[in-house]
Amino acid sequence: xxxxxxxxxxxxxxxxxxxxxxxxxxxxxxxxxxxxxxxxxxxxxxxxxxxxxxxxxxxxxxxxxxxxxxxxxxxxxxxxxxxxxxxxxxxxxxxxxxxxxxxxxxxxxxx
Amino acid sequence: xxxxxxxxxxxxxxxxxxxxxxxxxxxxxxxxxxxxxxxxxxxxxxxxxxxxxxxxxxxxxxxxxxxxxxxxxxxxxxxxxxxxxxxxxxxxxxxxxxxxxxxxxxxxxxxxx
Numbered sequence: 001x002x003x004x005x006x007x008x009x010x011x012x013x014x015x016x017x018x019x020x021x022x023x024x025x026x027x028x029x030x031x032x033x034x035x036x037x038x039x040x041x042x043x044x045x046x047x048x049x050x051x052x053x054x055x056x057x058x059x060x061x062x063x064x065x066x067x068x069x070x071x072x073x074x075x076x077x078x079x080x081x082x083x084x085x086x087x088x089x090x091x092x093x094x095x096x097x098x099x100x101x102x103x104x105x106x107x108x109x110x111x
Numbered sequence: 112x113x114x115x116x117x118x119x120x121x122x123x124x125x126x127x128x129x130x131x132x133x134x135x136x137x138x139x140x141x142x143x144x145x146x147x148x149x150x151x152x153x154x155x156x157x158x159x160x161x162x163x164x165x166x167x168x169x170x171x172x173x174x175x176x177x178x179x180x181x182x183x184x185x186x187x188x189x190x191x192x193x194x195x196x197x198x199x200x201x202x203x204x205x206x207x208x209x210x211x212x213x214x215x216x217x218x219x220x221x222x223x224x
């Protein structure tokens with residue numbers, strides 16, 4: 001069964017304290033992996049798409065990496081404005097246009 | 112203006128009432144989706160549509176129906192609302208590529224009493 005698992009569920013960081021979030025998946029024949037950011041009461045906002053193992057993408061203090069079994073979202077020297085829930089998702093089934101989402105990691109960055 | 116809009120943004124209703132949530136998009140995408148989000152469960156797909164004539168059930172379609180009135184409009188209905196349908200509802204649109212990302216609306220917070 002296709003499955004996406006994110007860990008930890010919650011992460012509390014001090015401003016400037018770098019850390020990583022994990023997204024593991026059991027989808028066979030991965031066709032891409034998406035990272036989203038979601039602020040409270042808002043819709044998910046697209047961050048990155050990764051297509052193959054070894055690929056990396058960066059945006060400001062965020063860097064996403066992909067292996068054959070998991071993806072990491074590294075947050076370098078976070079600021080309070082990086083506080084959000086981070087979601088990962090993968091296409092599932094025989095139809096490429098459906099996504100399976102993980103439950104998310106809620107990151108809180110204290111000043 | 113936002114590319115994906117949802118109305119209403121908040122709604123409180125009673126058990127047994129019929130509710131319609133509406134979604135409009137200006138991205139020109141053919142694909143549109145409805146999800147619900149519950150704490151600890153993540154986003155779950157209710158229905159999706161690849162064009163006006165193509166409607167498909169997602170993983171949790173029971174108790175819901177949809178209508179694709181035009182390329183830009185996709186509505187979700189709860190025929191007879193029940194309390195466990197209390198959730199955040201999101202509409203999303205998808206691009207043309209095989210693994211194009213999805214773009215989400217701001218959400219509707221629905222409470223069924």
